[in-house]
Amino acid sequence: MNKKGTLIAVVVAAVLILFPFIAPKFQLRMITEIIIFTLFAMTWKMMLNEGGMFSFGHAVYFGLGAYASALGWLHIPGLSFLSGIFLGALAAALVAFILGAFLVRMSGTYFALLTLAFNQLIWAIVWKWRDVTGGDDGLGKFPKPDLFGLSMKNPVTFYYVTLILIGACLYACWYFTKTPMGNVARSIKSNEERAKFLGFNVQATKLIFLTLLGFLAGIAGALYAQFQEFIATSVIDGMMSTNVLFMAYIGGTGYFWGPIIGSGIFVYLSEYLSSFTDRWELILGLVFIAVVLFAPQGIMGLIQKKK
Amino acid sequence: MAAGIGERRIFRGCGFPAVISAGEDRNLGERNESMDALASTIVIQILHGLAYGMLLFLVSSGLTLVFGMMSVLNLAHASFYMLGAYFSYQMLKWVGNFWIGLLVCPILVAGLGILMERFLLRRVHAGGHVQEFVLTAGIAFVVMETVKWIWGTEPLPVPIPALLSGSVNIIGNVYPAYRLFILFFSLVVLAFLAYILMKTRLGITVRAAVSDRDMVSALGTNTPFVFMLVMGIGTWLAGLAGVIAGPFISTYPGMAGEILVDCFVVTVTGGLGSLGGAVVASFLIGQLSSFGILLIPRFAIVFAFLLMAVVLIIKPSGLFGEKG
Numbered sequence: 257m258n259k260k261g262t263l264i265a266v267v268v269a270a271v272l273i274l275f276p277f278i279a280p281k282f283q284l285r286m287i288t289e290i291i292i293f294t295l296f297a298m299t300w301k302m303m304l305n306e307g308g309m310f311s312f313g314h315a316v317y318f319g320l321g322a323y324a325s326a327l328g329w330l331h332i333p334g335l336s337f338l339s340g341i342f343l344g345a346l347a348a349a350l351v352a353f354i355l356g357a358f359l360v361r362m363s364g365t366y367f368a369l370l371t372l373a374f375n376q377l378i379w380a381i382v383w384k385w386r387d388v389t390g391g392d393d394g395l396g397k398f399p400k401p402d403l404f405g406l407s408m409k410n411p412v413t414f415y416y417v418t419l420i421l422i423g424a425c426l427y428a429c430w431y432f433t434k435t436p437m438g439n440v441a442r443s444i445k446s447n448e449e450r451a452k453f454l455g456f457n458v459q460a461t462k463l464i465f466l467t468l469l470g471f472l473a474g475i476a477g478a479l480y481a482q483f484q485e486f487i488a489t490s491v492i493d494g495m496m497s498t499n500v501l502f503m504a505y506i507g508g509t510g511y512f513w514g515p516i517i518g519s520g521i522f523v524y525l526s527e528y529l530s531s532f533t534d535r536w537e538l539i540l541g542l543v544f545i546a547v548v549l550f551a552p553q554g555i556m557g558l559i560q561k562k563k
Numbered sequence: 564m565a566a567g568i569g570e571r572r573i574f575r576g577c578g579f580p581a582v583i584s585a586g587e588d589r590n591l592g593e594r595n596e597s598m599d600a601l602a603s604t605i606v607i608q609i610l611h612g613l614a615y616g617m618l619l620f621l622v623s624s625g626l627t628l629v630f631g632m633m634s635v636l637n638l639a640h641a642s643f644y645m646l647g648a649y650f651s652y653q654m655l656k657w658v659g660n661f662w663i664g665l666l667v668c669p670i671l672v673a674g675l676g677i678l679m680e681r682f683l684l685r686r687v688h689a690g691g692h693v694q695e696f697v698l699t700a701g702i703a704f705v706v707m708e709t710v711k712w713i714w715g716t717e718p719l720p721v722p723i724p725a726l727l728s729g730s731v732n733i734i735g736n737v738y739p740a741y742r743l744f745i746l747f748f749s750l751v752v753l754a755f756l757a758y759i760l761m762k763t764r765l766g767i768t769v770r771a772a773v774s775d776r777d778m779v780s781a782l783g784t785n786t787p788f789v790f791m792l793v794m795g796i797g798t799w800l801a802g803l804a805g806v807i808a809g810p811f812i813s814t815y816p817g818m819a820g821e822i823l824v825d826c827f828v829v830t831v832t833g834g835l836g837s838l839g840g841a842v843v844a845s846f847l848i849g850q851l852s853s854f855g856i857l858l859i860p861r862f863a864i865v866f867a868f869l870l871m872a873v874v875l876i877i878k879p880s881g882l883f884g885e886k887g
Binding site for chain 2: 304310312358362365368369370372373374376377381383384498502505509535537540541544545548552
């Protein structure tokens with residue numbers, strides 16, 4: 257990261273740290289949601305931009321993270337906050353690994369379609385397996401354990417914990433792009449054949465990459481479960497997969513800051529528009545179309561072009 | 564499914580009504596005791612599956628043609644199906660004749676499809692798959708919200724035309740005539756489509772473009788114009804399916820999402836771009852959902868997706884696909 261990037265990161269971090277002191281309560285809730293979705297959108301963007309894989313079923317990892325951790329908190333007595341999140345992330349990573357074993361052999365549209373098929377398959381199982389998941393009624397009333405003696409029921413504490421956890425995950429994402437393996441993943445994206453000829457194990461790299469991103473998306477999902485204190489099949493359905501795609505795309509999939517800005521705009525727009533019109537989803541849809549037509553590189557693309 | 568639950572979701576599977584909808588003959592369940600109950604249940608179930616399968620075919624044939632030619636996975640395709648159903652509802656209200664709606668509405672829908680291709684899809688085609696995905700998803704979003712805005716979220720019943728409101732006796736079962744109409748009408752459309760594809764100049768061009776677009780373009784065909792036509796035909800088929808689906812499963816904002824997922828299963832299983840594959844896969848999925856709901860009602864929906872995943876894993880190009 258260059259000097260300017262570091263500066264922006266520091267400023268953003270400072271604003272986020274001071275945020276609870278300057279903003280009213282309901283905005284704190286919104287920004288917490290934005291931060292959670294930032295990580296989710298970042299994993300999607302990483303998959304596309306660093307790995308060249310277009311995922312159309314990304315809600316699987318997010319949703320399984322949410323469900324696994326919620327079930328953990330519900331059924332394992334005394335499961336701590338962080339262990340619950342870890343459990344969710346682990347479940348998501350495990351499923352990402354299993355699905356990934358099939359996915360890495362695909363490319364292009366077929367990859368996207370298989371992710372869609374898996375998403376629908378797992379969504380349908382979650383939806384219909386009422387005994388465990390609660391089906392349409394969802395899961396609620398799972399405990400919200402304290403962390404280091406701090407009550408997570410306090411929105412400010414929850415905000416800081418979310419910020420630190422997700423900040424660390426985002427840093428890990430950024431760090432990954434600088435590692436040798438990150439380079440290999442990018443080389444596969446730009447030319448899979450050539451990477452293969454250079455002796456890299458393409459499928460293994462993709463699989464590890466997928467599992468890693470599944471883990472991170474699982475963390476976002478688990479946090480989301482605690483944030484909402486309730487989860488339903490909407491965390492794992494195709495709509496969620498579409499939403500994350502929108503978030504990453506609005507911000508710009510080619511830029512590190514893209515998903516961060518994108519999830520901010522997406523959540524803010526949904527909240528803001530829905531506060532004064534019932535037709536907010538229509539406006540949101542029109543915004544997507546406008547972004548595709550006029551800013552194909554996303555908002556970040558527009559900003560970069562102006563410079 | 565109640566409109567309240569499914570309306571916001573673009574994707575939802577298996578919209579096949581296991582129970583006969585209110586508009587249809589309520590005597591359907593009554594069986595002639597003298598007949599072998601099992602055999603007649605199977606026949607009825609096969610007919611159900613065929614009717615839904617044909618509906619699926621009408622929608623997914625457009626999807627698969629458009630994909631074959633333009634490599635565009637049109638997420639908004641099912642929205643045209645929904646528009647067909649709503650237009651038909653409106654037409655029925657204004658004109659009071661189902662058959663005029665059947666003639667006019669698909670053409671209106673096709674017009675919208677052509678406009679979408681010309682002014683939206685074509686502009687982002689160079690941008691690749693991600694852009695097309697987001698664009699068509701955005702359009703699906705907008706169509707659904709507009710439909711909710713104009714017609715509300717409640718399911719709107721479309722009466723079955725008087726001519727077909729009766730029922731037919733099939734080996735001791737009373738079967739709604741309208742479902743048989745769906746079956747035969749779709750077969751006629753299928754024959755028509757096959758004729759166009761196999762025998763006309765347009766069909767030859769389309770088939771050539773499916774196998775090698777650049778070559779066809781280099782040989783002097785105006786491929787963008789052919790794309791537009793194919794898009795028009797595809798959306799016309801979707802609109803047609805929507806019109807005849809109205810009285811069958813009633814008209815509601817979630818109907819697009821429900822059939823879209825099934826159509827994806829059909830197109831992928833049959834092979835992207837393969838019309839023959841779409842026929843076979845529609846038949847398969849129709850029977851699968853018909854018997855699945857009868858035998859294992861709870862997890863019936865899972866099997867279609869499982870089939871799609873398994874086919875993709877074993878043969879990514881689908882049962883009849885050539886590429887991939």
